[in-house]
Amino acid sequence: LGAKYPELELDDPTSQVLTLPQTRPTVMVGLHYILPVIVLVWCLMVERLSPGLSAFWATVFMIFIIVTQRPIIAAFRQRSKLAEDIKEGFMDLWDGLVTGARNMIGIGIATAAAGIIVGAVSQTGVGLVLADVVEILSMGNLMLILLLTAVLSLILGMGLPTTANYIVVSALLAPVIVTLGQQSGLIVPLIAVHLFVFYFGIMADVTPPVGLASFAAAAVSGGDPLRTGFQAFYYSLRTAALPFLFIFNTDLLLIDVGWIQGIVIFIIATIAMLIFAAGTQGFMIARNRWYESILLLLVAFTLFRPGFWMDRIHDPYQSVPPAQFVQALGEVDDGSNLRVQISGEDAFGDPLTTYILVPVPRGDTPEERMQELGMELVIDGDQAIVDFVEFGSLAADLGFDFDQEIIEVSAPVDRWAKEWMWVPGFLVFGLVVLLQRRRRNQQPASTATA
Structure with missing residues (x-):
C-alpha cells in the first residue's frame, strides 16, 4: 500500500511551514511503522512478557523494518537496486541510533535528577509523615487538604513510571484524603480518591523541572525543554479541575448509576x-468577552456538579438528635444512608472526630436494623454512646468502637433531582451563544463600512 505513493520529502526544520502535507499519502507511506507497536502490545497482552522484554522485541523488529524497508519498497516499485538499498538501510539505522543517543542525553539527565528526589523521599521517610504535614498546613480546610495533596502528588510522581507512580501516590497520599476528608465531613468512594492522586501524579510527567514527557517531546521537536515543560504544564492546568470533580461528583465515575x-x-x-x-481558551463562536468566559466557566461547573446549586436551594439532609438514632435508622428508606458524626479516640488514644456514612441494613423495624448493624447504644438524655459493637459486624467495619459518642445524625430528605439545575445552565449557555452569534454576524458589515 505504501509503495503506491511517492516518497515524502524531508522537511527543513529552519524553513517556514506554508502548506500542510496531505493526510492520506503521509499515513500510507509510513503505515508499516505501526508494526513495532503491534508487536509490543502482542508481547504484553498475549505472550505475557515483561515490559522490558516486550520493548526489546519491538525494538528488534523496528531495526528489521529500518534495514529492509528500502529494498522491499523499491522491489514493489520495480526499480530495485538490492545492494545500494540495503546499504542505505544500514545508514538509516546508524543515523537513527546516533540521533536517538543525542536525544536521550536530556532525558537521562532529567531521570538522574528525578532519582535524587525519589531517593530523598524514600530514604528520609518523609512520605510516612505526609498526613501530619497536610493536617497541620490545611488547618482542617477541605479545599486546602485537596490542594496540598495535589501538590504532594506532583512532587512524588516526578520521574516515576506509570505503575510505580500509582503505587507511590496511592499508598502514601490516598489515605491522607480518606482520613482527613472524613474528619472534615468529606466521604467519597476510594476509587475517586485514587483517581485524584493518580491524576496529579501522572501530571508530574509534564511538570518542570523533571517533566520527562516534556523533555522527550522537546527532543523530538527540537524545542527548549524547559519552555516546552512550562507550556505543557499550562495546558494541563486547564484539566486540573477534573480530579476535583471526581471527588465532589462521583456520578462522573458512573458509581451507583443506571444505564x-x-x-x-x-x-x-x-x-x-x-x-x-471554550471558556478557558477565550473563543467559542467568536472571541469571548471577559464576562462571557466567566459565564461559560459557570455553565461548565453547573453541568459538572449540579448538586452544588441544589444543596444551596434545599439541604440534602435534615438534622436528627443523636438520641433518636435508632428511630432515624428505622424511618429511612432501603438503600439510603445516614450521615453520622462521632467523637472518640483513635488507636493511639488521641481525640478523634470523624464522619461515617452508615448504609441502612435489612430489617422491618428499627430494632431489627440495629441488630443487623451489630451495635448497641446507651441513651443518656440527649447523648447517644456506643455501648457494644459486635466483632466482624457492619458497625465494626464502618469504624464504630466502644465508648464513642454520636454527636450528629443527618438523615436524607426527599427533594428535587439535582439534574434540574442543568436547565438554567443551558439557558445561560444559550444566551452566550446568541450574543456571540449576533456579534459574529455584525463583524463583516462593520468591516465593510470601515
Whole structure:
C-alpha cells in the first residue's frame, strides 16, 4: 500500500511551514511503522512478557523494518537496486541510533535528577509523615487538604513510571484524603480518591523541572525543554479541575448509576468539557468577552456538579438528635444512608472526630436494623454512646468502637433531582451563544463600512 505513493520529502526544520502535507499519502507511506507497536502490545497482552522484554522485541523488529524497508519498497516499485538499498538501510539505522543517543542525553539527565528526589523521599521517610504535614498546613480546610495533596502528588510522581507512580501516590497520599476528608465531613468512594492522586501524579510527567514527557517531546521537536515543560504544564492546568470533580461528583465515575443515567451523564459531561475549553481558551463562536468566559466557566461547573446549586436551594439532609438514632435508622428508606458524626479516640488514644456514612441494613423495624448493624447504644438524655459493637459486624467495619459518642445524625430528605439545575445552565449557555452569534454576524458589515 505504501509503495503506491511517492516518497515524502524531508522537511527543513529552519524553513517556514506554508502548506500542510496531505493526510492520506503521509499515513500510507509510513503505515508499516505501526508494526513495532503491534508487536509490543502482542508481547504484553498475549505472550505475557515483561515490559522490558516486550520493548526489546519491538525494538528488534523496528531495526528489521529500518534495514529492509528500502529494498522491499523499491522491489514493489520495480526499480530495485538490492545492494545500494540495503546499504542505505544500514545508514538509516546508524543515523537513527546516533540521533536517538543525542536525544536521550536530556532525558537521562532529567531521570538522574528525578532519582535524587525519589531517593530523598524514600530514604528520609518523609512520605510516612505526609498526613501530619497536610493536617497541620490545611488547618482542617477541605479545599486546602485537596490542594496540598495535589501538590504532594506532583512532587512524588516526578520521574516515576506509570505503575510505580500509582503505587507511590496511592499508598502514601490516598489515605491522607480518606482520613482527613472524613474528619472534615468529606466521604467519597476510594476509587475517586485514587483517581485524584493518580491524576496529579501522572501530571508530574509534564511538570518542570523533571517533566520527562516534556523533555522527550522537546527532543523530538527540537524545542527548549524547559519552555516546552512550562507550556505543557499550562495546558494541563486547564484539566486540573477534573480530579476535583471526581471527588465532589462521583456520578462522573458512573458509581451507583443506571444505564440510561450513565449515558445522559456521558453526554452532559462531554458538552461540559467543550464549554470549559471554550471558556478557558477565550473563543467559542467568536472571541469571548471577559464576562462571557466567566459565564461559560459557570455553565461548565453547573453541568459538572449540579448538586452544588441544589444543596444551596434545599439541604440534602435534615438534622436528627443523636438520641433518636435508632428511630432515624428505622424511618429511612432501603438503600439510603445516614450521615453520622462521632467523637472518640483513635488507636493511639488521641481525640478523634470523624464522619461515617452508615448504609441502612435489612430489617422491618428499627430494632431489627440495629441488630443487623451489630451495635448497641446507651441513651443518656440527649447523648447517644456506643455501648457494644459486635466483632466482624457492619458497625465494626464502618469504624464504630466502644465508648464513642454520636454527636450528629443527618438523615436524607426527599427533594428535587439535582439534574434540574442543568436547565438554567443551558439557558445561560444559550444566551452566550446568541450574543456571540449576533456579534459574529455584525463583524463583516462593520468591516465593510470601515
